[in-house]
Amino acid sequence: MLQQTQAPRVIEPWRRFLEALPTPGACAVAPRSTVISLWGGLGYNRRAGYLHDAARAVVDEFAGRVPEDPAALRRLPGVGSYTANAVASFAFGAPVGVLDTNVGRILARAIANRPLGRAEAQRLADELVRGVASAAHNQAMLDLGAQFCTATPRCVTCPLARRCAWRAEGGDDPARHSAAVSVRQSAFAGSDRQLRGRIVALLREGPARLDVVVAHVDEPQARVEVLVASLIADGLVERAKGEVRLAGDPRERTR
Numbered sequence: 001m002l003q004q005t006q007a008p009r010v011i012e013p014w015r016r017f018l019e020a021l022p023t024p025g026a027c028a029v030a031p032r033s034t035v036i037s038l039w040g041g042l043g044y045n046r047r048a049g050y051l052h053d054a055a056r057a058v059v060d061e062f063a064g065r066v067p068e069d070p071a072a073l074r075r076l077p078g079v080g081s082y083t084a085n086a087v088a089s090f091a092f093g094a095p096v097g098v099l100d101t102n103v104g105r106i107l108a109r110a111i112a113n114r115p116l117g118r119a120e121a122q123r124l125a126d127e128l129v130r131g132v133a134s135a136a137h138n139q140a141m142l143d144l145g146a147q148f149c150t151a152t153p154r155c156v157t158c159p160l161a162r163r164c165a166w167r168a169e170g171g172d173d174p175a176r177h178s179a180a181v182s183v184r185q186s187a188f189a190g191s192d193r194q195l196r197g198r199i200v201a202l203l204r205e206g207p208a209r210l211d212v213v214v215a216h217v218d219e220p221q222a223r224v225e226v227l228v229a230s231l232i233a234d235g236l237v238e239r240a241k242g243e244v245r246l247a248g249d250p251r252e253r254t255r
């Protein structure tokens, strides 16, 4: 839920979600449409599908208990190295570095003072966590990256200032060319991502005829058909009897 979504926006949906589906087992047996509906307000609906699939895999392959090992976590649908290491560190104290864009900037600037490839940055992040309290260390790194070592760094007040290699040695900003540092995302307005979100938001209220979906999205029918097809391919939506609905939604058509 926190991937690319700010914490204040996540708190309420997170509480709502855990109240309704408090365990991987409860999530695994819930209809897809329930999981997608509970995801309302968080965007990136594909993650709701991944979470549902991951809950089922936790039940099927790990007897309902979330695995502690990062390699086992990475086998779950939708879980990459960032999420696997974050869960392993914050939930279980595993000695692995959590590498996101913010941490990637700190490593390139404060430690290496040169651009880092992703594998190299991950190795460095793992080295730093050895012998220290994993969760506290990773949280401190994430906070430093979010509060001080931002795209335009706040070096004057940064707690690492006296030990920062880039500040001591100077040169071009090494973070700008580091693989672990993300580039700016393409515009959201009018994007497929935005329109897919609008379709799912409409279907949370109940199934709808395709022409109702087209009118709601206010785009040519051909484009809406492609968007609906992509949502079907992602397992979020179904199409039957001339209507579109969230996957597994048992409700009768409302529009």
Ligand code: SF4
Residues within 6 Å of the ligand: 106, 109, 110, 148, 149, 150, 153, 154, 155, 156, 158, 159, 160, 161, 162, 164, 165, 166, 167
């Ligand atoms: S001193 Fe500046 S560049 Fe170095 S870690 Fe702090 S904010 Fe980043």
